[in-house]
Amino acid sequence: MYKEDFPFFENTNSVYLDNAATTQKPKVVVDKVVDYYTHFCANTHRSNFGDANKATKEFENTRELLKQFINAKESKEIIFTKGVTESLNMIASTFAKKFKTIIISSLEHHSNITPWHMQGRRLHDGLEVVNTKDNLEFDFEHFEELLKANPNSFVSITHVSNAFGTKHDIKRIVTLAHKYDSYIMVDAAQSLAHFEVDVQDLNVDFYAMSAHKTYGPTGVGAIYIKEELLKDVSTYQTGGATINDVSFERSIMLDSPYRYEAGTQNIAGVVGFGQALTYIKDIGIKNIFEIEEELYKYLYNELEKIPGIIFYNNSSNTIGSRSFNIENINCEDIGILLDKMHIAVRAGHHCAQPIMKKLNIDGTIRASIGFYNTKDDIDKFIVGLKKAITMLKD
Numbered sequence: 001m002y003k004e005d006f007p008f009f010e011n012t013n014s015v016y017l018d019n020a021a022t023t024q025k026p027k028v029v030v031d032k033v034v035d036y037y038t039h040f041c042a043n044t045h046r047s048n049f050g051d052a053n054k055a056t057k058e059f060e061n062t063r064e065l066l067k068q069f070i071n072a073k074e075s076k077e078i079i080f081t082k083g084v085t086e087s088l089n090m091i092a093s094t095f096a097k098k099f100k101t102i103i104i105s106s107l108e109h110h111s112n113i114t115p116w117h118m119q120g121r122r123l124h125d126g127l128e129v130v131n132t133k134d135n136l137e138f139d140f141e142h143f144e145e146l147l148k149a150n151p152n153s154f155v156s157i158t159h160v161s162n163a164f165g166t167k168h169d170i171k172r173i174v175t176l177a178h179k180y181d182s183y184i185m186v187d188a189a190q191s192l193a194h195f196e197v198d199v200q201d202l203n204v205d206f207y208a209m210s211a212h213k214t215y216g217p218t219g220v221g222a223i224y225i226k227e228e229l230l231k232d233v234s235t236y237q238t239g240g241a242t243i244n245d246v247s248f249e250r251s252i253m254l255d256s257p258y259r260y261e262a263g264t265q266n267i268a269g270v271v272g273f274g275q276a277l278t279y280i281k282d283i284g285i286k287n288i289f290e291i292e293e294e295l296y297k298y299l300y301n302e303l304e305k306i307p308g309i310i311f312y313n314n315s316s317n318t319i320g321s322r323s324f325n326i327e328n329i330n331c332e333d334i335g336i337l338l339d340k341m342h343i344a345v346r347a348g349h350h351c352a353q354p355i356m357k358k359l360n361i362d363g364t365i366r367a368s369i370g371f372y373n374t375k376d377d378i379d380k381f382i383v384g385l386k387k388a389i390t391m392l393k394d
């Protein structure tokens with residue numbers, strides 16, 4: 001029934017199970033973006049006429065909505081970016097740069113690996129990777145060993161793996177990181193749309209978010225920075241709208257968040273993001289979690305019945321995505337056949353090549369769920385998958 005809210009589904013009969021890549025956008029979000037361009041298209045925080053003031057008000061309203069959505073303490077802790085990738089890069093090239101050691105998990109997206117390599121860090125030379133257990137669970141003992149050997153490090157870890165859906169126990173990870181005087185950034189690309197997040201309760205230092213994974217527009221996201229750390233995060237990019245006063249001798253920057261938001265922002269995107277947050281809030285994130293959990297269990301039960309299926313992790317601690325292979329069949333071949341049947345999943349390495357290499361596989365088939373999906377979508381997917389397997393086995 002929620003599909004009715006999404007124009008995409010009016011125009012297609014496709015089964016869309018690629019929500020981990022990006023979610024569809026509800027009409028209210030599309031309308032909001034059009035509303036900005038049609039009725040109050042003006043720059044923010046600059047001019048002082050009616051439409052410009054409205055644009056600024058709507059832009060700042062999103063900051064307030066996001067603050068409430070993740071239970072941040074202050075609006076200035078929310079800084080808009082292009083998405084998770086830019087949020088991670090921003091902190092990597094400012095606050096985190098000075099740390100001798102960066103600790104990441106084995107399940108990271110390339111966005112949380114390559115920024116560290118770009119700083120010249122290599123495995124065991126400025127970059128440490130926490131092992132996973134056989135079922136892809138986070139190895140807490142190894143994590144503590146790494147922290148003991150490298151106190152005062154910077155930990156950067158995904159909340160939920162995009163490749164396998166494994167959810168990390170962030171609260172426990174944060175507690176351990178802080179015990180060893182380390183700071184922690186969390187990649188929330190795969191969490192914000194699926195379950196309630198409370199950054200104060202999690203006690204994270206940095207939390208990187210993306211609108212397009214959260215029923216909002218592409219090219220916009222945010223980084224949460226804990227208030228007490230703002231003074232230690234240097235500016236990332238500078239220019240228009242970041243300064244208090246400039247002469248040819250020097251620039252005096254504004255306070256957060258403006259000092260970090262250089263140049264004209266993705267105003268339509270930010271305004272649309274606010275609408276997406278309102279849309280989710282109206283449905284209720286707890287409600288979304290329950291809907292998805294039921295769908296997810298159904299998907300897992302149906303997949304489990306397929307002969308030759310290979311899973312890499314437990315379903316109990318898995319959110320949003322289910323990743324698998326079928327014995328002796330190339331995952332990309334299955335993806336191609338499913339596409340011909342108008343079933344959209346992702347087949348490949350999901351921008352997480354290192355864990356694929358560790359598992360000695362090229363990739364997986366990943367079906368990822370949004371709350372608008374139905375059991376009927378899953379049935380169609382399973383029928384298509386069985387058909388593809390039969391075709392490829394013959």
Ligand SMILES: Cc1ncc(COP(=O)(O)O)c(C=O)c1O
Pocket residue numbers: 020021082083084085086109111158160161162187189190209210211221351
């Ligand atoms: C876990 C994870 N981190 C980072 C990213 C990159 O996010 P964005 O597209 O917002 O830059 C993604 C997107 O696939 C992701 O799934």
